[in-house]
Structure formats: C-alpha cells, structure tokens
Amino acid sequence: MASPSIDLIQKYNVPAPRYTSYPTVPLWSDDLNPKSWKGFVQKAYDSFGEEDGITLYIHLPYCESLCTYCGCNKRITKNHAVETPYITSIMNEWDAYLHLLGEQPKLKGIHLGGGTPTFFSPESLQEMLSFIINSSIPMEDAEFSFEGHPNNTTREHLQVLFDLGFRRVSYGIQDFNEEVQKAIHRIQPFERVKEATEVAREIGYTSVNFDLIYGLPHQTAETIAATFEKVAELMPDRIAFYSYAHLPNSFPAQKSFEQFLPKESEKRSLYEKGKEILAGMGYVEIGMDHFALPQDPLYIAKLTKTLHRNFMGYTTSPSRILIGLGNSSISDVYYAYAQNVKEIDLYKEQIASGHFAISKGHCMSSEDIENRNLILQLICNQQATWNFCYYSLLGKRNWEKLKTFKEEGLIEFDATGIEVLPAGLPFLRNICMVFDLRMQARNQEQFSFSRAI
Incomplete structure (x- = not known):
C-alpha cells in the first residue's frame, strides 16, 4: 500500500484521542460518587463476572531515573523503602473489592504497568501477587503480563513472576540508537536487551514483546532501519510501534530535546519505513501501532474479529470488567469508568482510611x-x-x-x-x-x- 499523501497528513494531523476508552478521560462527565461506583461494580460483576471474570491493571509508579520522553504517571526515586507501604495499599484496595463482591472472583488477567514494575523487588511483587491470586480463582485462559525495563529486569524477577503464572513480558525499548537514547535519557545497551529477552525465553515465557517509538529526537529513516536490524536479531512475538506524543506543557522534561524532533512532514515516513521493514520480517499490522507474527494469538484474534482494546492497548481478552489498582489507575466496568487519585501519598491515605481512592469517573449513558x-x-x-x-x-x-x-x-x-x-x-x-x-x-x-x- 502506498504511503499517505503529504496533503492528507497535513490535513488530518490534528490532536486526537487514542481511543483506549470512549468517552476518553478528559471528556468524562465526572458524575460518579463512591456509592454509585460500588453499585456499578456489583452490577457488572453480576452481569459479566461468571462469563468474563475480572482483569486487573496494577499501577506501580516508581522509577529510579526520569526518561524525558515519558508521559506516564511516575515518581522518580532510588529509595526502595517505598515498596512495602505501596504494595500494602494495593493489597488493601484489592481486599476492599473482595469484600464488595463477597466471594472469590474469577480472574481473567493481570497486567503490571507503571512507572517501572521491575523497580519493585521480586520479593515485593511475590507478596502482592500471591495475595491477589490466592484470593481469586484464575480462569483457565487467564493471561498475566508485565512491563519490564531491560536494565533492571533480573532473572529472579522473571522466575518469580513465571512461577506465579506470568507468560508475557513487554520490554520498553523505544530505540536502539545511542544518540536517541541519550536525548530521551533511556540508556540501555543492545546486549542488555538481548540478555533480558533470552533469559525470559529460557525460563519459559511464551510471549516477549517490544515497545518502540517513532518521532523521537534525532531519529531518521536510517536510524529506524538500524534499530529494526537489531530487533530482527531477537524477533519478539509482538511489537508496539507508537507515535511519540509531544505534550511539553503536561510533561516539561520533553522540552529538553524539542529542537531535535523530526519535522511533522517527516514523522509519518518514519512509521512507514518501520512498517515496511516489519512486513519484510514477517510481522502483520494489528489495528493502530501494533504488529504481531502470524502465529501470535493477537493476529488470530484480529482474523476472528475477537480483538479487544482497553486502557492497556490491544488485547485478546475482551473482559468487560477491568479493575485498576494503585494511584492514577483506571477502571472500566462497562457501565462506568473511574480513575484513582494521581498523588501517591493521597492514594495511600484514602486506602488506609477504608475508602476507594477515586478522583473522577463517568457514568455511561x-x-x-x-x-x-x-x-x-x-x-x-x-x-x-x-x-x-x-x-x-x-x-x-x-x-x-x-x-x-x-x-x-x-x-x-x-x-x-x-x-x-x-x-x-x-x-x-x-x-x-x-x-x-x-x-x-x-x-x-x-x-x-x-x-x-
């Protein structure tokens, strides 16, 4: 397929939601209160819990250093004493949902996002996840996945999570070019990514995914091609090839490399170049920004029209009950959305006081x-x-x-x-x-x- 024309790109290159939900978060009516939220959760569980189960998104917000391109909710610290009180809050929040439902719910999936989930020690993750899994009934086709930073995802991390049932890991690569990595303050040698990938496969992970970004500072068609040459050496099962979202008013660190960003007219060509290389490697485009090998369940879901999309992106799990645990996490229970408070300390305070830590929501018409x-x-x-x-x-x-x-x-x-x-x-x-x-x-x-x- 030919690349889109410059005229159409210029016409339609306007701010637009990514549609991981509808309505998208800034357009929520904010007409939700804690009492009505409990009612919506119970209604959804009564309607879909037996068939769909519950999917959990757990937000783990800490990072040891700031990646300047990042638009996630995070807190930068090297103090690992923050781990224990935070996972205690997560467990208490999950316990509040258990009391609300009144029984062990069926568990369709878990996804650990952040921040950097592997900032947390294997012991902390094991404590938190063992409590959640043991208080639930994992479904036969449950999918557990996590986002890992190649620099700090250790063999022990991978083994502990594998033993708990995790089979998919997504590594945030972004780009392999050293100049690009320096500009976005995410230095990770190819050798470290290779080791993290090979150890995961050696342990038994059935899906290793890479997250890559186009439109970053200093990127060119040549650097994109060089990055994908390295990707081809490792052949991840899935690739997310995202457009860089430049929002310096919301994320001031992005201003540090603003002058080195590709021109708007050049940015789309970087994606087309990457897509062309990926097709040559055998990957198939899945919806927006996602690629998978033909044998991957994501591609099969695409063919059978069972593909689903939620706040975590494309998924093979069409659960109508997504519960978000942790600060800033978002829940979608079909009849309503809710987002937890973004401030970590406020989140912990509200959970400790026995309340759901909801800051905003939306009741679906x-x-x-x-x-x-x-x-x-x-x-x-x-x-x-x-x-x-x-x-x-x-x-x-x-x-x-x-x-x-x-x-x-x-x-x-x-x-x-x-x-x-x-x-x-x-x-x-x-x-x-x-x-x-x-x-x-x-x-x-x-x-x-x-x-x-």
Missing part, C-alpha cells in the same frame, strides 16, 4: 455505550455496523465528514455500516472522531491530545 461499541469495532476490526436510527444520532455535519473521507478513498459506508479501507488506516483516529459525540458537544474546549499522525 445508552448513547455512550452505543458509540463506544462502534468505535471499538472500528479500532479493532476497521469496520462497524449500525442501524438506520444511527443516521439521526450522528447529524448532518458528521455525515458530511464521512462523505469527505469516502471521496478521499479512506472509507466506504452505507445504511448498514462502515469499512475503513487500507488507505484510511493512518487516519483511523480521525475517522473515530466523527463518532465522538461527547467531544463535539464540548467543541469550545481544548484538550491535550497527541497528534493523530
């Missing part, structure tokens, strides 16, 4: 649910169906936008649904914005989204 389902279909399958009544819901202005996309060769649509054509894949976020009625209702407001292309 029937219209929200309909729009979410459609956007999910587009994001995961690049096609969606609708009924005739949806015409009146969208309004004339949005139908005109769809007609423009069709004239530009990006989509096809009729009275039964919509299909994103191969030429439209780079503009998938823009196409989804047509169905983002929450954003359109607040079109006078400015939101800090990264650019779509």
Whole structure:
C-alpha cells in the first residue's frame, strides 16, 4: 500500500484521542460518587463476572531515573523503602473489592504497568501477587503480563513472576540508537536487551514483546532501519510501534530535546519505513501501532474479529470488567469508568482510611455505550455496523465528514455500516472522531491530545 499523501497528513494531523476508552478521560462527565461506583461494580460483576471474570491493571509508579520522553504517571526515586507501604495499599484496595463482591472472583488477567514494575523487588511483587491470586480463582485462559525495563529486569524477577503464572513480558525499548537514547535519557545497551529477552525465553515465557517509538529526537529513516536490524536479531512475538506524543506543557522534561524532533512532514515516513521493514520480517499490522507474527494469538484474534482494546492497548481478552489498582489507575466496568487519585501519598491515605481512592469517573449513558461499541469495532476490526436510527444520532455535519473521507478513498459506508479501507488506516483516529459525540458537544474546549499522525 502506498504511503499517505503529504496533503492528507497535513490535513488530518490534528490532536486526537487514542481511543483506549470512549468517552476518553478528559471528556468524562465526572458524575460518579463512591456509592454509585460500588453499585456499578456489583452490577457488572453480576452481569459479566461468571462469563468474563475480572482483569486487573496494577499501577506501580516508581522509577529510579526520569526518561524525558515519558508521559506516564511516575515518581522518580532510588529509595526502595517505598515498596512495602505501596504494595500494602494495593493489597488493601484489592481486599476492599473482595469484600464488595463477597466471594472469590474469577480472574481473567493481570497486567503490571507503571512507572517501572521491575523497580519493585521480586520479593515485593511475590507478596502482592500471591495475595491477589490466592484470593481469586484464575480462569483457565487467564493471561498475566508485565512491563519490564531491560536494565533492571533480573532473572529472579522473571522466575518469580513465571512461577506465579506470568507468560508475557513487554520490554520498553523505544530505540536502539545511542544518540536517541541519550536525548530521551533511556540508556540501555543492545546486549542488555538481548540478555533480558533470552533469559525470559529460557525460563519459559511464551510471549516477549517490544515497545518502540517513532518521532523521537534525532531519529531518521536510517536510524529506524538500524534499530529494526537489531530487533530482527531477537524477533519478539509482538511489537508496539507508537507515535511519540509531544505534550511539553503536561510533561516539561520533553522540552529538553524539542529542537531535535523530526519535522511533522517527516514523522509519518518514519512509521512507514518501520512498517515496511516489519512486513519484510514477517510481522502483520494489528489495528493502530501494533504488529504481531502470524502465529501470535493477537493476529488470530484480529482474523476472528475477537480483538479487544482497553486502557492497556490491544488485547485478546475482551473482559468487560477491568479493575485498576494503585494511584492514577483506571477502571472500566462497562457501565462506568473511574480513575484513582494521581498523588501517591493521597492514594495511600484514602486506602488506609477504608475508602476507594477515586478522583473522577463517568457514568455511561445508552448513547455512550452505543458509540463506544462502534468505535471499538472500528479500532479493532476497521469496520462497524449500525442501524438506520444511527443516521439521526450522528447529524448532518458528521455525515458530511464521512462523505469527505469516502471521496478521499479512506472509507466506504452505507445504511448498514462502515469499512475503513487500507488507505484510511493512518487516519483511523480521525475517522473515530466523527463518532465522538461527547467531544463535539464540548467543541469550545481544548484538550491535550497527541497528534493523530
């Protein structure tokens, strides 16, 4: 497929949500209180708990050093005494959910994110995870995964987590070029990544994934090609090849390398170059920014249209109950969203006082649910169906936008649904914005989204 034209890139390279949820977090109505949250959790568990189980996202926010490109919620410290009180809070928060549900819930999956989960010692992780797993009933097809920093993911980390049932590890690589690594303050020699990958496979991990970013300072088509030459030596099972999100007003450290970023007109070409190399290596594109080998379950889910997307990205687990534990973590229980407070000390205080540490939330309307389902279909399958009544819901202005996309060769649509054509894949976020009625209702407001292309 030919690369998108410069004219279309310039036209559609506007701030846009990544649609890991709908409504996206800045557009939540913030109409949730702790009492109603308990009701929504119980309702979701009664509706879906037996079939879906519960998926847990556990936010582990500490890092020993600051990666200047990073937009995650984190705290920089070398003081590992912070581990014990934090995991105690995690266990207490999970215990509050256990009391709310009144039984051992089925556990569909666990994902450890951050921050740097492997900042925590193997002993701390074992204590926390043993409590969670032993108080639950892991489902037969449960998937446990974690994000690891190649520099501090030890053999002991990998072995302890493997023994607890973890089979997938995602390493944050970003780029192998030394100049790029210095600019973003994430120095990790290829030899260390190679060792962390080989040890994981030796222990028995069935999926080793790499996270890479395009649009970083000093990147060129040549440096991207050199990075993927090294990736080819290790052949991870999945690759997330993300667009760098430049939001210096929210993350001031990003200003340190601003003058070295690729031009907007060059950035997309870096992705196209990487995608071309990945295709030659045998990887298949999955939705936005994700690639997998043909035998990977993620690609099989793509083919069978069972792919799902949540706050952690694309997944094969379509659980309708995602509970977030830890500061800033987000929960999605189908009928409502909730986000915990971002401040670590406040999070610990509220959990210690016996309260859920929720700072904001959103109660889903029937219209929200309909729009979410459609956007999910587009994001995961690049096609969606609708009924005739949806015409009146969208309004004339949005139908005109769809007609423009069709004239530009990006989509096809009729009275039964919509299909994103191969030429439209780079503009998938823009196409989804047509169905983002929450954003359109607040079109006078400015939101800090990264650019779509």
